[in-house]
Amino acid sequence: MMDVRTVELFTSLLALVALIGGLSYAFMSRVVSPQASIVAEFRRLSLWLAWLVAAGATAGSLYFSEIADFVPCRLCWFQRICMFPLAGILLVAAIRQDRNVRWYALPLLIAGICLSSYHYLIEWKPSLGEGACGIGASCTDVWFRRMGFVTLAFMALSGFIAIAALLFVQPKKLHDESSER
């Protein structure tokens, strides 16, 4: 079985892949080659990819709390509240190919992005937080920082951004058509 540090690096790399993949998709769709067939195909698969990100984030979160025994802090719990339902909602949406799911996911994504951004910020600047570490898990306590910057909060933020990009970014042509309609 993989040890915890190996899983830390593995999940950190997956988070970076998700973030870079999501942003690349957005960039290609809107700027570089919105009409490329690969972009259209990416969009066709985007619900499944968004589900994959949410499911991966959920599995990773459960691994770190239940197997690695990293006690989730309060902000971690709030981010979990935003991420865990997405794994279920996006699975149903991917099976049904229901693109309207993005509107149901939107509140969770906005809350998730805000919470994980704030969490990541106070990990670097604890004085912006509560001013004291709790007896249990503290939100400013960083369990690990892989490659110098990838923390659990960063991974959550990457997941939320990737899902938002996959759900909301439409290739420019499609977007224009839908606007005209």
Added chain:
Amino acid sequence: MAKQPIKKSNNSKLIIGGVIAAIVIAFVIAIIAGGSNDSASSDTTKVPNSDGTVSAGENQPVEVVGDVLEPLPESGDDSTIGLMAPTLNGYAFDGSNLSVTPGNGKPYMVVFLAHWCSHCNNEVPRLIEWKESGAVPADLQVIAVSTSVARDRPNYPPSQWVVDKAWPWPVMADSEAKDAARAYGVSGFPFFTIVGADGKVKVRASGELGTDRINQIVTAALAN
């Protein structure tokens, strides 16, 4: 007409293959570079030898004599002000005896620190600065208690952490059960308790204080 589905299918394969390849590459990199740096040393609290000594360790046994203080409330008055502080008979990291004895005619300040706590890491340099500024009252004893030790959290081991931080005062190692922290009602880190020369609790505070606030509470505590 027949080419379109083939192209679409190829693109699907490309994307799905790309995702799988990314996961596999991440997995391989993690296996190769992940590694484990778990320390083989034990944190388990030791039992003192028959001659009362213990070997070096990150956690040491602590004997609490007297009434345990209630945890510091998040807001409102601290009901422990004016109560006798408990005596802590413990050890330093190296196993040498170390005690916190209230009512021995000298006031003291106990600072509870956790090596992984970012606020403690911010506060320690300020306390050192406070000492170097000469603002520490001559008769005030300062002692740190290293508590809540966790080998899988940052800055482990605490015995090295206090050396790296150049902590200038004695450090008692709390037990694994955090007996010392519980005895003083620690509610968060860093945690300060100032006990007067009469052995009674004068002030308790939690969180980053900074030198000005430390000066303020020490002055107020010793004036009582």
